[in-house]
Amino acid sequence: MTVSHHFLMAHTLAGAVFGPAQRLHGATLVVEAEFRRAKLDENGVICDFTAALELVKEVVAPFDCRNLDELPEFRGQNTTSEFLAGEIHHRLARRIREGALGPGSETSIAALKVTLRESPVAWAAYDAPIA
Amino acid sequence: MTVSHHFLMAHTLAGAVFGPAQRLHGATLVVEAEFRRAKLDENGVICDFTAALELVKEVVAPFDCRNLDELPEFRGQNTTSEFLAGEIHHRLARRIREGALGPGSETSIAALKVTLRESPVAWAAYDAPIA
Amino acid sequence: MTVSHHFLMAHTLAGAVFGPAQRLHGATLVVEAEFRRAKLDENGVICDFTAALELVKEVVAPFDCRNLDELPEFRGQNTTSEFLAGEIHHRLARRIREGALGPGSETSIAALKVTLRESPVAWAAYDAPIA
């Protein structure tokens, strides 16, 4: 099951390969979080849709309307869409293992794919099991 | 190769986790059926596009403009998007094995993914081999 | 400025012209509300984006996860997408004239267009001044 939300952020990208994106700029990032498990739960779902959408909103809230260059945890890190897809994956996975998607979901959600769409012609994804 | 169609249905969902969706409501469900095989056939395709689209229409027809709560086969079953993606997968797979996609396709189509889009921010998928 | 939200509803449509849609079924309706005015306000906007999105959510809330046939105000009325686009327009317009979009907006928002998308191949709109 996939839920989608979006956030607005600014950043710079360090390295000649980024050309004009080395300058301060920003993007609308549309997040798609796909939760997977072997069998549906007793309600017939992967997990509670509302809880899943709220969790995605919770996890991206620290990035929304922010200059990512100013966040201490990203010091010296290029906050590319590829990197952010992985970072959002890690944060969602940690919260899932803590039970944020409800009783039982901490062990039953088996895998998660996070896709970040940054423009009509570019997006990035990170897909991994939730260990 | 993927073909897409859609249908309109009503249902209730039983369980406190569904909140307001416990009430009778409905959704437009956009179906995407992806057919996969190891090698293309002698025409250079996975299968006949027209036959594939017709098969998807045939399989979802019993759900279109229906209250799914009234279908005998779904008695006591929450017809969530996750469940319906699996159900449509099973029905498509059965028809493929019966040869509905043309001579030879009953053994050559190896896998099928069914995605059901229910709103701009929520969709579900079921992906499995066709045994 | 346009904001978008969506809701899920069930209904029947009375009249032979509706064919299978005479049966109880439902749809995901994506609402796009376009607010227009002659000049931008002192902040450089048509109106407060957050207030506009909240207003659309407020106005469609009575329809979300509902069987529209059961709403007293729609008794004997076909709740087609065309009708609902007009109905949502009237309700938004009334709230705008009451000042729901903030001080001054009750007289400065000049026109409103409401579009309702019901499937990938069908949508309806109602566009009128806010008298």
Added chain:
Amino acid sequence: MTVSHHFLMAHTLAGAVFGPAQRLHGATLVVEAEFRRAKLDENGVICDFTAALELVKEVVAPFDCRNLDELPEFRGQNTTSEFLAGEIHHRLARRIREGALGPGSETSIAALKVTLRESPVAWAAYDAPIA
């Protein structure tokens, strides 16, 4: 005839109404420029598609990968999507009147609509004749 391109920018928005968007952030802005005229030209087009797309790219280039707060012409101006739609309209209109869309187009293009999409749930537009 409409052509579309996009750009990435950062900015702040001044005014309590903007809430968290008062902080430095950014957006992907998808531009749609619609050119209208009374009759098609001798080639059967509104104008040269390639020239139109290049003109849109030329006009938005000064904003791409930029912090709009640093552009002298926007000092003290909230660069909202509504404002930018108007600004891009004025710049495109000036270039059209200079003949940027080819011989004859400087008088034959009658109207222009610029739409700026900033997220899946918000966009702004400016529609006016080219005087």
Added chain:
Amino acid sequence: MTVSHHFLMAHTLAGAVFGPAQRLHGATLVVEAEFRRAKLDENGVICDFTAALELVKEVVAPFDCRNLDELPEFRGQNTTSEFLAGEIHHRLARRIREGALGPGSETSIAALKVTLRESPVAWAAYDAPIA
């Protein structure tokens, strides 16, 4: 009310302005036909949705899977998206006036807009009353 369908065609475009599109090539054209009228009919609709979709399919059928250069009525005519939007408008308008959308619709449908989408970055439209 708008209905959408699509067709696949090939053609050449004559004139240096078209550059590589002077060569034989093709496009997927997505048609959106918007029907407008002053008041909804007694069923609460602009017109019968099924009849409208069927009418669009009927009108574009002569162009589907065709090389438009070979159609006698287009001899010496550049079949640009702008031209085709107008042509489809004229053909739909004629059929509406003949009553193709059902009793009464021949005089009650007041205006029609035809949009043709040819790529993610280019589309054309023709909007006119139905005299």
Added chain:
Amino acid sequence: MTVSHHFLMAHTLAGAVFGPAQRLHGATLVVEAEFRRAKLDENGVICDFTAALELVKEVVAPFDCRNLDELPEFRGQNTTSEFLAGEIHHRLARRIREGALGPGSETSIAALKVTLRESPVAWAAYDAPIA
């Protein structure tokens, strides 16, 4: 990381299974090329976005505004979307192994998926490692 571009082509498809598509026609093909690798590079990306988009444009350029039936390499071959997805995959893979995505990328890009969208209801994909 995925980048997207599109091209316009004409062709015929040989075989009764293709019905009207046996006639000369064409399509707009939207290409999505997804590049995958085990770990991000030292800049925090899969590969240089600009280089990736330019590479996709380079690889599809020989097909753009062409009748594919006239290309010598496709003689006797049905240029279906399935076939073309594989063909574009092979051409991109060859160029990646030649280092077209920059120093080191010739060994670090591990897999590539090419999706070709031919209409709102049909698309094809080819997904394979880059050996």
